[in-house]
Amino acid sequence: MTPLLSRPVVVKIGGSMMDDEEALAGLCAALAGLHRGSAGPAPEPLVLVHGGGKDINRHLAWLGEEPVFKDGMRVTGAAALKVVEMTLSGYVNKKLVGLLNAGGAAAAGLSGVDGPTFFCEPISPELGQVGRITQVDTGLVSTLLAGGFLPVVSPISVDRAQAHYNVNADDAASALAAGLGASKLIFVSDVEGVRGADGARLPSLDGPAIEALIRDGVASGGMIPKLRSCLAALRQGIGQVEICKWTNRQAFAEQVEGRANTGTIIR
Secondary structure, eight states: OOOOSSOOEEEEEOGGGGGOHHHHHHHHHHHHHHHHTTTSSSOOOEEEEEOOHHHHHHHHHHTTOOOOEETTEEOBOHHHHHHHHIIIIIIIHHHHHHHHHHTTOOEEEEETTTTTOEEEEEOOGGGBSBEEEEEEOOHHHHHHHHTTOEEEEEOOEEOTTOOEEBOOHHHHHHHHHHHHTOSEEEEEESSSSOBOTTSOBOSEEOHHHHHHHHHTTSSOTTHHHHHHHHHHHHHTTOSEEEEEEOOOHHHHHHHHHTSOOSSEEEO
16 A cells, blocks of 8 residues: 555534535535645645435435434434435535536545445434444545545444444544544634633634533534534544535635634644
């Protein structure tokens, strides 16, 4: 395997970003430019990890299935898992690959099943086939990076018996970034960053500050598991984690390259 010239940047997208066609096309064009090196002095080794919860809900509705959540996590039985996997590893993954390749990136789609890349274990019987990642094998992703490709990764994972599981995409991105020794992990969210008690964006945070935001109830809803994923990534050796909102191509390129900060940087 050819060694990587530099540590990759892992970018995770999901949520409302996947529903905004214009923003999604702009983000993929920006990633393609970074991958080609057109936005800076040298190409960035990039990995894109994605979710797609709203698409899953729509596809479940087509089949007459209602989404069920417990403690903020999707209950995923055998029938629902088929829809989740088809949506994430099929429809969403290939949509992103197509957009990236339209911008000139050599994108290649895969999931945690391929390789395999993500090994997991079930979280609880109540959640069904929902797993937590226990091991990452970066061999396939590293091979793609060394070959000049931009890997696009769905979080569907396997256990040791090769049974498939739905895994939180934030957790998958954190685990993959740690396994790759990424220089940074960037969550592209529908908010411009983490907000303090006064509602203003916090440009930087550390572990104790995050725990205080959660403890004091300032962080709430979906931001809590995202912040916990950030902490897990830091503990696994990633230099910094960033949460930012998509605004435009130039601002995003500057965020990736460390020339500006329009979100929250967590160290």
